[in-house]
Amino acid sequence: MKLKNKTVIVTGAAQGLGYACALRFLQDGANVVMADVNAEKLAESVQDLIEFDGAVSSMVCDVTKRENLQALVGLAVSNYGNLDVMINNAGIAKVQDFLEISDDEYDAVMDVNLRGAFIGTQIAGKQMIAQGKGGVIINMSSINALVANPMLSTYAISKGGMNQLTNIAAVGLAPHNIRVCGIGPGTILTDMVADVIMTSPEARHNVLSRTPMERCGEPREIASVAAFLASDDASYMTGQTVYPDGGRMALHYSIPVKDE
Numbered sequence: 456m457k458l459k460n461k462t463v464i465v466t467g468a469a470q471g472l473g474y475a476c477a478l479r480f481l482q483d484g485a486n487v488v489m490a491d492v493n494a495e496k497l498a499e500s501v502q503d504l505i506e507f508d509g510a511v512s513s514m515v516c517d518v519t520k521r522e523n524l525q526a527l528v529g530l531a532v533s534n535y536g537n538l539d540v541m542i543n544n545a546g547i548a549k550v551q552d553f554l555e556i557s558d559d560e561y562d563a564v565m566d567v568n569l570r571g572a573f574i575g576t577q578i579a580g581k582q583m584i585a586q587g588k589g590g591v592i593i594n595m596s597s598i599n600a601l602v603a604n605p606m607l608s609t610y611a612i613s614k615g616g617m618n619q620l621t622n623i624a625a626v627g628l629a630p631h632n633i634r635v636c637g638i639g640p641g642t643i644l645t646d647m648v649a650d651v652i653m654t655s656p657e658a659r660h661n662v663l664s665r666t667p668m669e670r671c672g673e674p675r676e677i678a679s680v681a682a683f684l685a686s687d688d689a690s691y692m693t694g695q696t697v698y699p700d701g702g703r704m705a706l707h708y709s710i711p712v713k714d715e
Contacts, residue, residue, distance in 0.1 A: 457686040459484030459509075462535040464527060466518050466575060467545030469496040471645035472595060475674030476542055476681045481507035483682055486535040490516035490527050491545070510535070518545045518571030524578050537586050540685045541579035543572040544595040548610040548647060561609050568613035569620070576624050580633060589632030591685045594621045596639040598700050614639070618696050625694035634693040636684045641700025643672040663712045667702030 463480045467473040468489035477487050477500070486509055491497040494515045501513045514530050516523045531538045546568045549560060572594050583590035599607055600614035618637060625635040642648060642662050648671070663669055680699050683689055698704050 456484040457688065458540075458682065461485045461539040461685070462488070462531050462537055463540040463542065463685070464488045464490065464531050464538065464575075464579070465542045465544055466490045466516065466527075466571070467595075468513075469493050469500045471647055472640070472643065472674050472677050473542070473544040474500050475678040476544065477511070478504060478507075479675065479678035479682050480540075480685070481509040481511060484509050485540070486510040486531075487512075488527065488531045488534070489513040490518075492517050518543075518575060519566040521574050521578070524571075524574050528578050528582050532582065537588070538579060538582050539588075539590050541575060541590070541592045542595065542681060543575040543593070545571055546595065546610075546613075546647075548607060550606050551608065553605040553608045556609060564609035565613050565616075568610065569616045572617050573620055576620065576635065580624065580628050580631075583628075583633050584631045590634075592624065592628075592633065592635045593681055593684055594635070594637045594696075596621070596637040596696050598639050598641050598698055598703055600639055600696070601704065621696055622694050629693060634684075634689070636689070636692055636694070637696030638677060638680050638684070639696050639698040639700070640677050641666065641672060641698070641703040643674055643677055645674055660712055665703055665706055666700075667706055669712065670701065672699060672701060 463485045465473050465477045468477045469491035477489050480487050481504055497513055504511050512534050514527050516527050576592050579592055594617050596617045597614040599611040600618045621635050621637040680697055
């Protein structure tokens with residue numbers, strides 16, 4: 456229970472990686488504030504998690520709005536006395552031809568994925584400084600921050616920017632004992648991946664042909680990395696983005712995939 460009594464905010468927590476992180480932190484004894492723009496799904500997810508040792512609360516939150524994130528941090532402090540960990544996980548992805556992306560479509564992805572993480576980091580950082588006890592901020596990036604997939608252009612660009620946000624915030628907040636790290640998952644079996652990437656047998660084959668472990672990751676495996684980064688076991692880590700990707704980043708060729 457290395458995170459017992461720590462207070463953690465998770466954005467985009469109604470499903471996928473955010474939900475898995477909320478579950479893991481509750482299992483580790485933390486107090487968790489779950490935030491999501493989808494009110495109905497958020498309420499369902501919170502109900503699923505009330506049985507765990509840690510306390511859980513929630514707030515409907517649009518991460519593109521500074522006042523929403525300010526209220527979210529305020530809720531965490533009001534309910535549990537402080538904020539120890541901020542996980543900027545909320546994100547969206549669109550599959551589009553690079554040349555067909557409109558300005559509005561570009562802005563929509565950047566607003567959620569990058570601007571939301573920037574505002575969340577800034578507001579959480581100020582709260583942690585005011586508390587005087589340090590803290591941890593974790594930004595959910597992607598291998599797409601480093602690999603080029605033109606069909607996921609806006610998503611990849613936003614995650615590339617997020618990596619630099621992590622670096623800059625880590626340096627800027629280090630004097631306050633606030634660590635800032637990123638997680639860059641490979642292909643993880645979330646609803647977003649099912650809807651956007653794994654849309655056909657051919658798409659599945661394409662993904663697994665680039666994954667040496669020959670499987671997609673599970674959300675709980677990313678949550679485990681988040682729990683490590685948030686704990687004192689990672690006390691000398693800041694400015695790094697860790698890539699749990701089944702070996703994808705190390706691979707420079709395609710491999711045979713067994714047909715099911």
